[in-house]
Amino acid sequence: MKPVIVVHGGAGRIFKEREEGCRAGTVRAALQGYGVLKRGGSAVDAVEEAVQSMEDDPHFNAGCGSVLNEKGEVEMDAIIMDGKNLDSGAVSAVKCIANPVKLARLVMEKTKHMLLTDQGAHLFARAMGIPEIPGEKLVTERSRERWRKNLEPDFNPEDFQKDLGTVGAVAIDSEGNVACATSTGGLSNKLIGRVGDTPCIGSGGYADNHSGATSTTGHGESIMKVVLARLILYHMEQESCSFGAVQCNLL
């Protein structure tokens, strides 16, 4: 089977001056993920690689470049799922880690659980030998500025959450296995401890060899209301795989 990877750099407004960087970042991620598939790697390997590349890229709201919570800190969520056996791993509210998607994969492969959060996720990261980095290393000037603006008394609530930029990838490998991965800093100025759709199985992503793979982006609380990632696959199962039909059903 011909391997395929599709990546996204998040829903939302992209200002002109960032357009080129965002496009280059998604192309780089797709090429890196595709390289893994071409070398015979699995769909899980490919989506992890692609998402990691965008977590390392400050143009996106994931890893370095994540938006900040109400205290001005980066707090991230991520998920990965293997469509071959429906195994998945996720982390939420993690700080001081460069690549939450890698930690999510370790949750999937090295624990009996599917989601670790906050302190527990950190203890697990330490046990797995994942290095802690200073939280400041994940904060960009742009996210700091956005955070500051959101604290101004006359900020425009309409503008509040337009800079989304969560990242994600779906892939199918040469053996026909599918996988998804999604990673995010969440929403700007969110409450401490807020967990969005991204690490919730069926909301932030879903992968099942029988139907396909999805990775979502957008307003997490709205996505969770309908468990969007799984809902999309449900519609694809009903419509036997027409993306256009799925869009019609969901709009």
Ligand SMILES: NC(=O)C[C@H](N)C(=O)O
């Ligand atoms: N940028 C996003 O897509 C935000 C993410 N879905 C969240 O609500 O946490």
